[in-house]
Amino acid sequence: MKTKSYQLGELEELVLIIVAILKEKAYGVKVVDEIQDQIGRKVNISAVHTVLDRLEKKGFVSSFMGGASAERGGRRKRLFKVTAEGSQAIEFVHKTRNQLYYQITKPATGMG
Amino acid sequence: MKERNPPKWALRFLQFYCKDRYLEQIEGDLFELFERHPSTIGFTWNILRFFRLRYMKGFDDFEQLAILAMIKNYLKVALRSLLKQKNYAAINIVGLAIALASCMLITMYILHEKSYDNFFKEGDRMYRITKNEFGNYTPPLLAHVIREEVPQFDVATRSSGVFDAFFEIGSKQVKQDGAVRADQYFFDVFDINFLKGNKEQALSKPNSVVLSQQIALKYFGDNSPMDEIIKIDGDNFIVTGVFENLPYNTHYPFTYVIADHLNLNGIYYWTGGSGITYAKLSKNSSYADAYESLTKIYKKYAGPEIIKWTGHESFKAMKEDYPDRKHVYFPHPIRSIHLTQPHLSHNEPGNSEANNIFSLVALGILFIACINYINMSTARSTLRSKEVGIRKTLGSFRKQVLLQFLTESVLITFFAILMAFIIAILSLKFFNEITLRAFSLQDVVSLENLAFTFLLFLLTSLMAGAYPAFIISRFNPVEALRGTLKLKGKSHFRNILVVFQFAASVFLITISLVIYSQVDHLLNQDMKIDLNKTMVLRNGYQIGDKYDLFKQELEQLREIEIVSKSDHVPFMGINNYGYTAPDQGGKAFNLDNIFAGSDFEQVFKLELVKGRFLNPTSLLDTSKVLLNETAVKEIGWNNAIGKKLMRDPFVYEVVGVVKDFNYQSLKQKINPMIIRYGASVYDIGIWHQNNILVKYHSENAIALVEDIQKKWSTFVTDYPVDISFLEEAFNKIYDGERRFGQIFTGFSILALIIASLGLFSLMAFVLQRRCKEITIRKVFGAPAISIITLLSKEFSVIAILGGTIGILGSYYWLQEWLNGYSYRVDLKWSYLALPLLFILVLTWIVVSGKSYHAAISNPSSALKEE
Numbered sequence: 001m002k003t004k005s006y007q008l009g010e011l012e013e014l015v016l017i018i019v020a021i022l023k024e025k026a027y028g029v030k031v032v033d034e035i036q037d038q039i040g041r042k043v044n045i046s047a048v049h050t051v052l053d054r055l056e057k058k059g060f061v062s063s064f065m066g067g068a069s070a071e072r073g074g075r076r077k078r079l080f081k082v083t084a085e086g087s088q089a090i091e092f093v094h095k096t097r098n099q100l101y102y103q104i105t106k107p108a109t110g111m112g
Numbered sequence: 113m114k115e116r117n118p119p120k121w122a123l124r125f126l127q128f129y130c131k132d133r134y135l136e137q138i139e140g141d142l143f144e145l146f147e148r149h150p151s152t153i154g155f156t157w158n159i160l161r162f163f164r165l166r167y168m169k170g171f172d173d174f175e176q177l178a179i180l181a182m183i184k185n186y187l188k189v190a191l192r193s194l195l196k197q198k199n200y201a202a203i204n205i206v207g208l209a210i211a212l213a214s215c216m217l218i219t220m221y222i223l224h225e226k227s228y229d230n231f232f233k234e235g236d237r238m239y240r241i242t243k244n245e246f247g248n249y250t251p252p253l254l255a256h257v258i259r260e261e262v263p264q265f266d267v268a269t270r271s272s273g274v275f276d277a278f279f280e281i282g283s284k285q286v287k288q289d290g291a292v293r294a295d296q297y298f299f300d301v302f303d304i305n306f307l308k309g310n311k312e313q314a315l316s317k318p319n320s321v322v323l324s325q326q327i328a329l330k331y332f333g334d335n336s337p338m339d340e341i342i343k344i345d346g347d348n349f350i351v352t353g354v355f356e357n358l359p360y361n362t363h364y365p366f367t368y369v370i371a372d373h374l375n376l377n378g379i380y381y382w383t384g385g386s387g388i389t390y391a392k393l394s395k396n397s398s399y400a401d402a403y404e405s406l407t408k409i410y411k412k413y414a415g416p417e418i419i420k421w422t423g424h425e426s427f428k429a430m431k432e433d434y435p436d437r438k439h440v441y442f443p444h445p446i447r448s449i450h451l452t453q454p455h456l457s458h459n460e461p462g463n464s465e466a467n468n469i470f471s472l473v474a475l476g477i478l479f480i481a482c483i484n485y486i487n488m489s490t491a492r493s494t495l496r497s498k499e500v501g502i503r504k505t506l507g508s509f510r511k512q513v514l515l516q517f518l519t520e521s522v523l524i525t526f527f528a529i530l531m532a533f534i535i536a537i538l539s540l541k542f543f544n545e546i547t548l549r550a551f552s553l554q555d556v557v558s559l560e561n562l563a564f565t566f567l568l569f570l571l572t573s574l575m576a577g578a579y580p581a582f583i584i585s586r587f588n589p590v591e592a593l594r595g596t597l598k599l600k601g602k603s604h605f606r607n608i609l610v611v612f613q614f615a616a617s618v619f620l621i622t623i624s625l626v627i628y629s630q631v632d633h634l635l636n637q638d639m640k641i642d643l644n645k646t647m648v649l650r651n652g653y654q655i656g657d658k659y660d661l662f663k664q665e666l667e668q669l670r671e672i673e674i675v676s677k678s679d680h681v682p683f684m685g686i687n688n689y690g691y692t693a694p695d696q697g698g699k700a701f702n703l704d705n706i707f708a709g710s711d712f713e714q715v716f717k718l719e720l721v722k723g724r725f726l727n728p729t730s731l732l733d734t735s736k737v738l739l740n741e742t743a744v745k746e747i748g749w750n751n752a753i754g755k756k757l758m759r760d761p762f763v764y765e766v767v768g769v770v771k772d773f774n775y776q777s778l779k780q781k782i783n784p785m786i787i788r789y790g791a792s793v794y795d796i797g798i799w800h801q802n803n804i805l806v807k808y809h810s811e812n813a814i815a816l817v818e819d820i821q822k823k824w825s826t827f828v829t830d831y832p833v834d835i836s837f838l839e840e841a842f843n844k845i846y847d848g849e850r851r852f853g854q855i856f857t858g859f860s861i862l863a864l865i866i867a868s869l870g871l872f873s874l875m876a877f878v879l880q881r882r883c884k885e886i887t888i889r890k891v892f893g894a895p896a897i898s899i900i901t902l903l904s905k906e907f908s909v910i911a912i913l914g915g916t917i918g919i920l921g922s923y924y925w926l927q928e929w930l931n932g933y934s935y936r937v938d939l940k941w942s943y944l945a946l947p948l949l950f951i952l953v954l955t956w957i958v959v960s961g962k963s964y965h966a967a968i969s970n971p972s973s974a975l976k977e978e
Contacts, residue, residue, distance in 0.1 A: 027137070028137060028138075028140075029141045029144045045142070045145060045161070046162045049138060049141070050166060068140075071143065071144055072141075072143045072144050073143035075136050076136055076140060077137065077140055078137035
């Protein structure tokens with residue numbers, strides 16, 4: 001069987017991995033914070049929402065409504081988790097990247 | 113610590129556009145971020161960032177409204193039913209598109225025709241003053257007197273034009289059209305933006321000229337034309353301003369204005385004049401008051417002069433003798449000139465009657481196309497009876513079924529409109545040619561036009577869709593499902609509609625045919641004047657007093673037969689002068705007036721009935737005149753020779769009578785005419801040689817033109833000669849009629865195409881329904897020809913009936929139209945029978961072509977179907 005190929009944008013890939021790391025605790029602001037903390041990159045909240053929505057439509061993440069809190073003006077969070085399909089996508093992307101990465105000849109390394 | 117809240121209005125905006133599904137999470141996240149950094153700007157910015165298509169409410173979000181959901185469903189079903197019957201939908205769409213395209217073009221045309229001079233900001237207060245009601249030209253002093261004595265007008269200006277002048281800039285000599293001569297008040301009336309120069313002062317010096325942007329660009333390019341000198345018709349003028357180009361839709365299309373101040377101390381008459389007067393009504397005055405004042409001005413200034421030559425004892429007595437005439441300097445609103453007073457226009461004149469006819473015809477064509485739709489959908493309604501039956505069984509109300517079928521017609525009309533735009537745009541060039549306008553793509557998609565197109569869209573959807581939807585929604589569900597549905601009386605109604613289609617097509621064909629034969633008839637009339645091989649040198653006055661020598665030298669050329677001169681030329685316009693006949697009790701007569709040089713009669717081969725022509729060598733002949741037969745008859749003389757005519761203070765003696773000859777469009781009868789002697793004395797009558805007439809007998813006119821040009825340049829060094837051929841001018845006088853015919857032909861072709869499409873698809877339907885009948889006939893041995901005859905019979909009756917109605921209608925209309933012509937074709941029966949025959953043949957071709965297939969098909973295949 002031919003391996004299924006996954007097409008992911010750069011930010012999509014990043015957000016998908018973050019959602020996987022956060023394990024069912026991922027929602028808009030949290031993802032923004034996480035990207036900022038881990039990579040030091042500033043992303044606008046609307047961009048993250050768009051990406052999450054797109055990932056959900058592609059079936060890589062699923063969502064459910066979480067609890068409300070006062071700091072959110074009584075609004076509930078929409079929490080995201082990675083689906084099986086999503087995990088495969090992460091796996092696929094990781095694998096293909098590595099395959100490519102190892103093909104780079106590295107004359108300088110280890111030769112001293 | 114004071115608690116800060118995010119801005120409410122920004123939040124409300126988010127709630128307004130955002131889909132419910134996303135709203136809560138977005139709000140929550142935004143609140144959370146605001147909690148961290150309470151910045152109003154940041155919060156608002158984020159909300160704007162969320163303003164994306166993805167989050168915006170769409171069609172789905174209104175689905176809770178049942179009616180919208182239903183409409184969505186209707187559209188879906190309509191689209192499916194169109195796709196299922198592609199041929200039928202295509203015929204409908206093409207037919208409607210053709211009709212809608214003509215409606216769109218006509219709408220655009222009429223909107224344009226109604227827009228003339230609307231661009232003048234104060235155009236509603238601008239008036240063109242005419243002598244009596246229709247006289248183009250007004251006395252030179254009129255504008256001055258209005259400014260001085262009529263308080264209702266803010267300002268008035270005297271101008272003349274629009275004419276061609278010769279520009280000389282450096283060594284360049286160019287003929288430039290669009291010239292107007294005007295006094296210094298011109299731009300006070302014509303409120304036009306100046307790009308350079310001072311509007312108030314622009315014409316204040318007598319040697320100034322103001323150019324439009326277009327002219328400035330043409331002669332000076334990017335350089336400023338200000339203070340440059342242009343030699344115009346021999347005199348130097350300084351450019352004092354540049355104004356914005358006038359749009360095309362004006363009755364006075366000037367491109368430059370030459371200062372022309374009036375010497376107020378001169379002696380001027382009040383009965384003639386060559387100027388055009390415009391005035392601007394003041395804001396607080398009424399039209400009625402202004403009219404009143406202008407009546408007084410007319411009585412005060414023109415009155416005494418008029419009664420002097422009419423011989424009445426008082427102005428009042430004269431008025432009683434001419435009750436039909438308006439004794440006033442008549443103010444016409446400039447915005448109405450194009451359509452209601454086209455003879456005052458200096459642009460291509462409008463024609464309100466033609467506008468009405470064309471809008472009627474366009475609507476008629478639209479109706480024909482709608483009939484196609486009505487016929488085809490009612491004819492096919494039985495095919496959809498099961499669908500309607502099930503809808504009704506499942507609980508649809510009649511209203512909903514009605515709405516569903518209306519949706520279908522809306523959809524078809526929508527596709528037709530899209531196609532109509534394409535057709536309209538593609539046919540724009542042709543349309544411009546026959547209407548003599550300059551429409552562009554922008555005009556087709558102008559806001560106004562789009563609004564009208566939308567109205568047209570609604571109208572058509574209703575006109576086409578209402579009746580079928582009404583019929584179909586009335587179906588009884590039980591009968592519909594059982595398949596026993598009968599369309600009562602429906603085929604009757606369909607036939608009436610088809611009769612109308614035939615009637616309209618035949619009506620249009622007959623009219624185009626008769627218009628063409630009328631034009632042909634006019635062109636083939638014996639004009640009793642010889643226009644062949646006649647050239648007109650249109651600026652003959654520049655030869656000045658060397659005319660006699662010029663004539664001699666030209667006549668020495670072998671190809672030239674004879675040379676003469678005149679102020680006006682047949683078929684190029686004529687002047688009208690008043691004369692009185694002392695021996696007829698001083699009665700006044702208006703006579704068409706030509707000042708002719710020697711040999712005039714030979715150029716045109718005019719015949720003499722009595723007396724003699726004017727003798728060029730006798731100085732005494734300046735007071736001798738010739739009359740045409742009509743003039744003699746009108747004045748009431750038995751023998752005109754030796755009789756006297758007076759035009760104060762001069763007395764003229766009639767020395768000859770010429771046979772009547774035509775000198776203008778045959779729409780008019782021959783008017784009474786007087787031919788006077790055109791003096792060659794330079795300072796009296798330079799305009800008597802406005803035109804030099806050349807009769808030639810060479811086949812090679814181009815070589816001759818070159819010879820004349822060479823000869824001309826030895827006499828006149830600073831102006832090129834302006835040569836035209838009289839035959840061309842003559843051919844042009846019926847251009848209006850020709851275009852009328854072209855437009856009608858275009859319309860009849862369209863109507864025919866649409867009607868044939870309808871006939872074709874209706875025939876297809878009839879064949880489908882009578883398939884079994886035909887097959888059984890064949891099984892019993894009917895030959896193909898008898899089946900074709902059988903099927904043709906019904907449609908032949910319809911075609912003959914419709915054709916007859918159409919012919920009667922066109923006969924009535926044509927009688928009216930032809931009454932406008934003094935020389936008219938007789939409405940022969942052949943003109944009327946030909947279109948009928950044509951439509952019959954067309955019907956037979958369509959019907960037999962379609963039924964032939966059914967007649968020769970294998971009967972077993974038709975019977976096997978069940």
